[in-house]
Amino acid sequence: MVTGSCPSPRRGTDPRDRARYMAIAQDEKFVLLRGKFGKRAFLVISVCFGWYLLYVMASIFARDLMDHRLVGHINVALVFGVLQFASTFVIAWRYARYSREVLDPLTAQIVADAAERAGSATPSQTGGGR
Amino acid sequence: MSLASASAVSGNGRAVTFALFAGIVCVTLGITVWARRHTDGAADFYAGGRAFSGRQNGLALAGDYMSAATFLGISGIIALSGYDGFLYSVGSLVAWLPVLLLVGLMRNAGRFTMADVLAYRPLRRPPVRIAAATSTVMVSVFYLIAQMVGAGALVSLLLGIRPGTSFLGMSAGTAKVMTIVLVGALMMLYVVYGGMKGTTWVQIVKTALLMSGGVLMTVLVLSRFGFDVSHLFGDAARASGKGEAFLEPGLRFGKEIAGHPSQTMAGKLDFVSLALALVLGPAGLPHIVNRFFTVPDARTARTSVNWAIGLIGGFFLMTLALGFGAAALVGHKEIVAQDPAGNAAVPQLARELGQHLAGRVGGNIVLAFVASVAFATILAVVAGLVMASSTSLAHDYFGHVLMLGRPRERQEVAVARFAAVLIGSAAIVLAAFAKNLNVAFLVGLAFAMAASANLPAIVFSLFWRRFNAAGVVAGIYGGLISSIVLVAFSPVVSGKVDAVTGHSLSLFPRGIDFHWFPLENPGLVSIPAGFLCAVAGTLLSREKSDPARFAELSARALTGAGAH
Numbered sequence: 001m002v003t004g005s006c007p008s009p010r011r012g013t014d015p016r017d018r019a020r021y022m023a024i025a026q027d028e029k030f031v032l033l034r035g036k037f038g039k040r041a042f043l044v045i046s047v048c049f050g051w052y053l054l055y056v057m058a059s060i061f062a063r064d065l066m067d068h069r070l071v072g073h074i075n076v077a078l079v080f081g082v083l084q085f086a087s088t089f090v091i092a093w094r095y096a097r098y099s100r101e102v103l104d105p106l107t108a109q110i111v112a113d114a115a116e117r118a119g120s121a122t123p124s125q126t127g128g129g130r
Numbered sequence: 131m132s133l134a135s136a137s138a139v140s141g142n143g144r145a146v147t148f149a150l151f152a153g154i155v156c157v158t159l160g161i162t163v164w165a166r167r168h169t170d171g172a173a174d175f176y177a178g179g180r181a182f183s184g185r186q187n188g189l190a191l192a193g194d195y196m197s198a199a200t201f202l203g204i205s206g207i208i209a210l211s212g213y214d215g216f217l218y219s220v221g222s223l224v225a226w227l228p229v230l231l232l233v234g235l236m237r238n239a240g241r242f243t244m245a246d247v248l249a250y251r252p253l254r255r256p257p258v259r260i261a262a263a264t265s266t267v268m269v270s271v272f273y274l275i276a277q278m279v280g281a282g283a284l285v286s287l288l289l290g291i292r293p294g295t296s297f298l299g300m301s302a303g304t305a306k307v308m309t310i311v312l313v314g315a316l317m318m319l320y321v322v323y324g325g326m327k328g329t330t331w332v333q334i335v336k337t338a339l340l341m342s343g344g345v346l347m348t349v350l351v352l353s354r355f356g357f358d359v360s361h362l363f364g365d366a367a368r369a370s371g372k373g374e375a376f377l378e379p380g381l382r383f384g385k386e387i388a389g390h391p392s393q394t395m396a397g398k399l400d401f402v403s404l405a406l407a408l409v410l411g412p413a414g415l416p417h418i419v420n421r422f423f424t425v426p427d428a429r430t431a432r433t434s435v436n437w438a439i440g441l442i443g444g445f446f447l448m449t450l451a452l453g454f455g456a457a458a459l460v461g462h463k464e465i466v467a468q469d470p471a472g473n474a475a476v477p478q479l480a481r482e483l484g485q486h487l488a489g490r491v492g493g494n495i496v497l498a499f500v501a502s503v504a505f506a507t508i509l510a511v512v513a514g515l516v517m518a519s520s521t522s523l524a525h526d527y528f529g530h531v532l533m534l535g536r537p538r539e540r541q542e543v544a545v546a547r548f549a550a551v552l553i554g555s556a557a558i559v560l561a562a563f564a565k566n567l568n569v570a571f572l573v574g575l576a577f578a579m580a581a582s583a584n585l586p587a588i589v590f591s592l593f594w595r596r597f598n599a600a601g602v603v604a605g606i607y608g609g610l611i612s613s614i615v616l617v618a619f620s621p622v623v624s625g626k627v628d629a630v631t632g633h634s635l636s637l638f639p640r641g642i643d644f645h646w647f648p649l650e651n652p653g654l655v656s657i658p659a660g661f662l663c664a665v666a667g668t669l670l671s672r673e674k675s676d677p678a679r680f681a682e683l684s685a686r687a688l689t690g691a692g693a694h
Binding site for chain 1: 213216217220221223224226227228230231234359360361363364367374377378379380383384398401402405409429432433435436439440443446447678681682683684685686688689690691692
């Protein structure tokens with residue numbers, strides 16, 4: 001199947017759209033955005049998986065530690081588990097804030113620049129369509 | 131604790147439960163009729179018009195994720211095995227962080243299904259669409275059958291229909307089949323008429339019910355212990371008959387088997403395997419992924435995942451109170467007498483809590499409310515699964531393979547409705563045949579398949595420059611086949627026998643034993659296998675990947691320019 005030349009309902013394969021994406025992909029700001037997203041995603045993934053893996057491993061291989069009682073009937077295992085919840089909430093909240101404050105404004109600039117380059121062609125909005 | 135009889139509901143209680151069930155059916159059918167009037171075209175049918183807000187979609191995502199198996203099952207595991215049930219919920223929550231990272235990219239890059247993202251780059255697209263549709267349908271249908279068989283058993287339990295008794299003139303077995311047929315018929319109605327708009331609103335209503343039921347019961351449980359959590363845990367440990375061990379990991383997952391170091395090790399690895407599938411599965415579950423497309427843009431999609439994380443996390447924390455509360459207030463013996471798997475623990479707890487507040491009538495009312503929450507949960511989740519698989523069949527297979535990407539929109543939606551009937555009917559028949567089999571493992575298999583087949587394809591499509599069609603196809607089929615083969619030769623299918631009673635704990639009866647794979651969860655092997663197949667497929671094929679299309683996809687996924 002030859003792409004690009006066949007009429008497809010997907011707007012993404014429209015040659016004009018393709019040219020616009022290529023222009024965005026070569027934009028310096030886009031390279032910056034990709035780098036920032038990549039670094040942040042890597043950080044989130046390594047922190048959450050590392051922390052979770054530690055919990056899983058402790059639950060099966062370090063049971064003496066997990067069984068240690070802290071206050072009343074509350075033991076380390078329980079606190080560790082609840083901390084996993086807390087860390088998930090905090091990571092999700094921090095990532096949302098980072099996206100809102102750093103990634104989204106950068107994205108908006110890139111899209112606006114692309115629209116400007118396209119000149120009189122229909123400008124597109126951040127995040128697109130309907 | 132006057133719950134001596136094995137019946138969950140009787141007399142007036144059953145009438146109240148019935149009335150509430152009927153109420154839920156009426157409300158959801160009302161939503162469906164409304165949604166039918168406001169559904170016109172593919173974006174409405176597949177993606178609910180892309181007009182849902184972050185909070186609405188968050189409620190719906192949480193609803194799709196928290197099945198009756200979660201609500202009753204995890205609480206039941208906590209009630210019977212204590213802390214280990216909590217291990218299950220931790221993994222299920224952490225899984226949403228990878229989803230949060232992917233959701234914006236998927237929303238920007240795709241249109242209606244996962245395959246829209248996977249098929250963007252390759253030059254040879256039909257094989258990619260077929261692989262993605264195959265995986266979507268298989269994951270959804272396995273999950274669906276587990277849910278429907280569970281529904282048959284659960285509704286019988288909630289209405290107090292026991293083997294040997296009759297209900298409205300039906301035997302217990304017939305009542306189970308009738309339940310499966312009724313649940314199946316409703317789910318088909320929701321999807322065929324309501325489309326994504328209808329099923330999303332049904333999910334929203336269900337999540338609201340589920341959260342309020344959870345909060346109500348949690349407050350009632352904690353009030354019994356003077357809001358002292360340590361007191362609750364202490365009583366639960368004492369009533370469980372297992373002492374402090376009940377509050378520590380190790381009663382269910384990764385048990386220490388004295389004198390059998392290899393079996394002990396297998397048990398521990400099995401838990402690591404489960405944990406992997408739990409954490410990596412949701413990002414590849416089609417009924418979750420399709421939900422990303424129901425919001426206007428990437429930012430709203432992120433907001434919706436944050437809402438889902440808050441709701442799911444909050445609910446899982448409440449299952450601690452429910453599970454330990456059931457252990458403390460209902461007691462191990464009563465829970466096992468009702469259902470050995472512990473699925474009845476929460477309904478039993480509801481009755482106990484209500485009874486303490488307002489006598490027998492109170493018990494019946496709280497029980498009826500909780501039973502109807504479970505019923506709403508079942509209906510909403512099965513509808514979401516049928517929605518995902520029929521969308522994929524119509525959009526990916528019919529629209530992009532059979533019609534070469536040029537179907538008329540109305541034609542494609544009509545096919546989706548037909549596919550919903552087809553898949554729904556097949557699921558009803560399969561579930562009716564499997565009604566007495568132990569098919570709970572299908573949920574774990576669906577998670578493992580999602581993580582092994584779909585996740586590698588999604589991640590490599592978005593981030594690996596060289597990835598190509600051969601890689602997608604090899605990754606998806608490799609992941610699917612390795613998960614299925616490993617499960618087929620695992621102890622969940624054959625060869626697991628209860629050491630005490632001598633009954634088979636596998637799908638096949640005792641005496642048939644062809645298992646050679648020691649783990650019950652395939653993830654530890656099948657997830658790396660899926661990723662490896664995707665890499666090998668890419669590198670071994672002579673197909674060149676088009677760097678321009680990778681650049682386009684990155685630009686589109688990250689910025690949302692030109693997204694639908």
